[in-house]
Amino acid sequence: MMEPPTSWSDLSARKQTIARHFAQANTYDQHAYIQQHICQDLLARIAHRSQDSVLEVGAGTGQMTQLLATALQSKRWIINELCAKQTAHLHSILPTAQLRIGDAETMDLDANHSLIISANAIQWFDDPLRFISQSSMRLKTGGQLLLSTFTANNFLQIKSLTGQGLHYPNITAWQAALHDHGFDQIQLSTQRFDIPFAKPYEVLKHMKVTGVSTNQTQLLRAGEESEATPFTWTKARLQQFEREYWQKFSGQDDHGQPCVYLTYEALIINAYQP
Template sequence: MDKRLIAERFAKARGTYNREARVQQQVAEKMMRLVLQHSGTHPDRFRRIVEFGCGTGSYSSILLHTLKPETLLLNDLCPEMEECVENLPSAGGSPQAGPSAGGTVVRFRAGDAEELDFPTGTDLLTSCSTLQWFTDPAAFFARSRRFLKPDGILAFTTFGPSNMHEIRSLTGHGLDYLPLDEIQRLVALHFDVRYAAEEVVSLPFADPTAVLRHLKLTGVTGTEKRTWTRRRLQAFSEDYTRRFARPDGKVTLTYHPIYIIAQNKSL
């Protein structure tokens, strides 16, 4: 996995991501509902929160305004994402400036979440639509336990094997998505899994070119290095339409969100 390329493409898409990433926004909103329902604790208990892979801050905003923590540490692989979250507090300045009017200290830290050490004593370690980019999720689960309080919560969403299967089947490129049962097994080695579920969402697009534009504007093209020549684009469009067209003439793109909420095992 070329994380340099991944970071570069997400950085380029930071101005269009929020507009295009409709499924990711819905996933973030659902994730918060699930955290409130299945974390086994009152939301006021989440005083210290770390979000890895914060991106442009869609989920960050939900965390801030729903849970109102004392501290919210935002992390992303792309240093450029700091400019997207610098005005996240309702008042009081940038993430480096300290408390907002609501009392939350919001900070940003760039870097690879698979390598960084996050603060110990964290109440909630969470992320939306990020873990699929990790090289070694199993090692991250093992490491993340030490950042959390003994009863701390790990809550994240990722994507499963059906995610964007249309693109993989036509180009041969895509991420190696883990299925729900494998993710659940890896998490359960270190945490008590309180909730695990998946869903499939199909988005309609006018044509295959619109699908590619959508992917570019959300930045999720980090594994594709080949150039799109006119001949390749024409062949791709014809195959995509033949295999994935709906009766109304539109084509589909599949998303496969997975939701996990787990509690740190007693030390």
């Protein structure tokens, strides 16, 4: 069942920008192999294959949704996604799901869920830590909260060279939020991936096709829509970026060829409502 999608005008300027970036990432699944690996990891951590009610937040292109549809049985499915472009595709994966298209931070996503899961999405929230308090109200007793986000080491090379990037709460802040909202059996773990690319320009292309365009990351910081000036690439800036990238973040790949690295560092959060 498809809920009426949130009107574009209902989204903040920041969320409109995020939705537009991911709508333009037409080859996302071909390049988002780290995200796919993280989804597989989340799937392995789900405690029960039979659920009463599953809420997925930030489904995107359905990488996690596809795994859930294959591996789980649930009496109720609610799938949330910001970008309306994904509506038909997500419905094709899980025809019985209620699709809630819009901003997960502000819309009603129901309660009494036995599993709330989110893969690679909540770092785009205005207030990621608030997702913990929202989840505590939406989970039933004994329900599982399972999510992946990223740490401050994510894309560390880009932040170092351009000053651009999202703000990621640290592990201590996540731990405190989970504890303050009564979760137990709390497990937090990180996974780091240093991905080789033939040259710095390939890093930028990779980020673009996975929806993370570095010319807008500063604009995407919460609360800065009117004050921030978008990062703009010039020929001189690109040349400096490539030169410094080789100087600071180069090495050899598995075949002994020169390369540069881009770091992903995922944070996996697994906790239960007592």
